[in-house]
Amino acid sequence: MSEPLHDERTDLPISDRRELHSGYVMDLVSEAVDLGIAGEVRREFVRHPGAVAVVALDDEDRVALVRQYRHPVRAHLWEVPAGLLDVPGEPLQAAAARELAEEADLRATTWHTLVDFFTSPGGSDERIRIFLARGLTGVPESHRHQREAEELDMDLAWVPLQDVVAAALTGRVHNPSTVTGVLAAHAARGQGWSPLRPADAPWQPAWHRD
The missing domain is CATH 3.90.79.10 (Nucleoside Triphosphate Pyrophosphohydrolase)
Structure with a gap:
């Protein structure tokens, strides 16, 4: 590795986004994301303000x-x-x-x-x-x-x-x-x-x- 170790932000194409639940602090969302060679997958995750x-x-x-x-x-x-x-x-x-x-x-x-x-x-x-x-x-x-x-x-x-x-x-x-x-x-x-x-x-x- 020639460069210092670092994470890299990557914005992959999202074909569908749904809000499954809107909470007091956090929301639960579902997104269909294109991983390229791996195809499209759907992921559910918590959206959080940080x-x-x-x-x-x-x-x-x-x-x-x-x-x-x-x-x-x-x-x-x-x-x-x-x-x-x-x-x-x-x-x-x-x-x-x-x-x-x-x-x-x-x-x-x-x-x-x-x-x-x-x-x-x-x-x-x-x-x-x-x-x-x-x-x-x-x-x-x-x-x-x-x-x-x-x-x-x-x-x-x-x-x-x-x-x-x-x-x-x-x-x-x-x-x-x-x-x-x-x-x-x-x-x-x-x-x-x-x-x-x-x-x-x-x-x-x-x-x-x-």
């Missing part, structure tokens, strides 16, 4: 984790703060800062792009950008977000980065943004943070909803 997540790392190399109930998997999961891209036109980093404040009552002065990923590319178009946030301070109590639903009783814990990495590798934490984010942070820290990208780095390959 999300952001934040590995918030303090001066003691501790990660801010929140404990949230996730009904589809019937479990309380330890997670890095995260949320949907559900505000039209909101930049990714601004969305991440909003979620960090809403879920963990934290602000950050230093932001970098840590890693991007598709959560389940065989069945959903959901993408997530994970940021690394440092220079943390608390949001004044008078300005804190009023939580509701699953977020109402979330616990906040500060856990050493190496302990979260160990929990991921031994199968004790399962949230994909947490696992992906802490492993990426651990790898980047081992290289003196040199792999970090700017907070406004473009998503590659260019991603958009049709």
